[in-house]
Amino acid sequence: MKKVRWGILGAGGIADRRTLPGMLLSENTEIYAVMEIKMDMAEALREKYNATKAYDNEDDLLADPNVDAVYIASPVNCHERQARKAADAGKHILIEKPISLNAKTSEEICHYAEGKGVKIAVGFMMRYATYHQEMKKLIAEGKIGKIVSCRASFTCWYPEIPGAWRQTKAYAGGGSMTDLGIHCLDLLEYITGSRIEKVGALAENQVFSYEVEDGCTALFRLDNGAFGTVDAYFNIPDDAARCRIEIYGTKGSIRAEGSIGQVDGGDVTVTLSDPGDYDPMQEHVRVDSYQMEGAGLNMYEREVSSFNESILTGKPIEAPAMDAVHIQRVIESVYQSAEDGKFLSL
Numbered sequence: 400m401k402k403v404r405w406g407i408l409g410a411g412g413i414a415d416r417r418t419l420p421g422m423l424l425s426e427n428t429e430i431y432a433v434m435e436i437k438m439d440m441a442e443a444l445r446e447k448y449n450a451t452k453a454y455d456n457e458d459d460l461l462a463d464p465n466v467d468a469v470y471i472a473s474p475v476n477c478h479e480r481q482a483r484k485a486a487d488a489g490k491h492i493l494i495e496k497p498i499s500l501n502a503k504t505s506e507e508i509c510h511y512a513e514g515k516g517v518k519i520a521v522g523f524m525m526r527y528a529t530y531h532q533e534m535k536k537l538i539a540e541g542k543i544g545k546i547v548s549c550r551a552s553f554t555c556w557y558p559e560i561p562g563a564w565r566q567t568k569a570y571a572g573g574g575s576m577t578d579l580g581i582h583c584l585d586l587l588e589y590i591t592g593s594r595i596e597k598v599g600a601l602a603e604n605q606v607f608s609y610e611v612e613d614g615c616t617a618l619f620r621l622d623n624g625a626f627g628t629v630d631a632y633f634n635i636p637d638d639a640a641r642c643r644i645e646i647y648g649t650k651g652s653i654r655a656e657g658s659i660g661q662v663d664g665g666d667v668t669v670t671l672s673d674p675g676d677y678d679p680m681q682e683h684v685r686v687d688s689y690q691m692e693g694a695g696l697n698m699y700e701r702e703v704s705s706f707n708e709s710i711l712t713g714k715p716i717e718a719p720a721m722d723a724v725h726i727q728r729v730i731e732s733v734y735q736s737a738e739d740g741k742f743l744s745l
């Protein structure tokens with residue numbers, strides 16, 4: 400089988416915790432080179448993942464003719480420079496979200512890569528979770544009817560940590576909504592097949608005093624007429640959190656707990672119901688409910704394998720970077736709404 404040879408820019412952090420282990424499972428992937436700013440760290444990662452080369456700077460990795468594609472997992476403020484250099488070097492790009500510090504620059508990066516004949520995908524790995532794909536199919540088949548309401552929550556405990564780049568606006572661009580909520584917004588659009596067209600929000604530092612928000616709730620309307628909310632918080636203990644997706648339609652509902660995250664799992668209940676006539680008793684009897692099954696695959700492996708297929712065969716990219724540009728525009732409107740106290744149309 401033909402393989403895509405990968406170079407990793409920013410091979411520590413999420414790359415080391417999740418993406419590189421997923422790449423090891425991918426039959427069409429070769430981890431060829433890793434880069435970190437300290438050579439001892441880069442060399443340790445090279446040995447850990449049996450890569451051929453270790454680099455301590457992006458220019459040398461990008462100059463390597465054996466690298467076909469790069470995964471950019473560095474702090475957000477590095478993304479623009481590295482993506483442009485990768486495009487100049489003719490390397491295909493899988494870039495973590497957000498693509499850059501603002502939507503305008505992110506769109507420019509996408510067009511720049513396309514102009515260089517380079518494919519660019521974004522790290523919306525949760526699209527590849529088994530349950531999220533099954534939920535998307537159910538809705539597309541009309542099983543729960545017309546969608547009227549949807550909501551998602553993604554939270555963690557992220558206290559003040561000296562040097563943490565996600566807590567600095569110049570490095571991260573935003574806080575809990577930019578880091579966590581971005582997945583929820585994308586998933587609700589991806590699963591329902593609709594786009595957000597109007598938003599209102601609250602965003603504040605409720606607990607911690609770092610530069611970006613530690614709490615945000617967004618209220619929005621999708622272009623299919625459904626209303627929705629997304630909660631993204633850095634100030635809820637991990638053990639207390641129940642990250643959820645709920646989607647309600649005129650013929651039923653899908654309720655997921657634990658499917659949002661870095662592991663393909665969770666519990667999903669599907670309830671199908673013929674609404675019938677008005678029931679004044681409102682007893683909410685559960686009928687025809689079942690639990691989804693089949694999770695347990697590695698979403699990072701599926702993410703990388705899918706992009707490899709796009710590189711090798713021309714298959715449409717499942718998570719095109721321009722989708723992340725749209726979600727970043729949504730988030731910028733969320734922040735503007737929180738500041739102005741008004742709903743905004745996209």
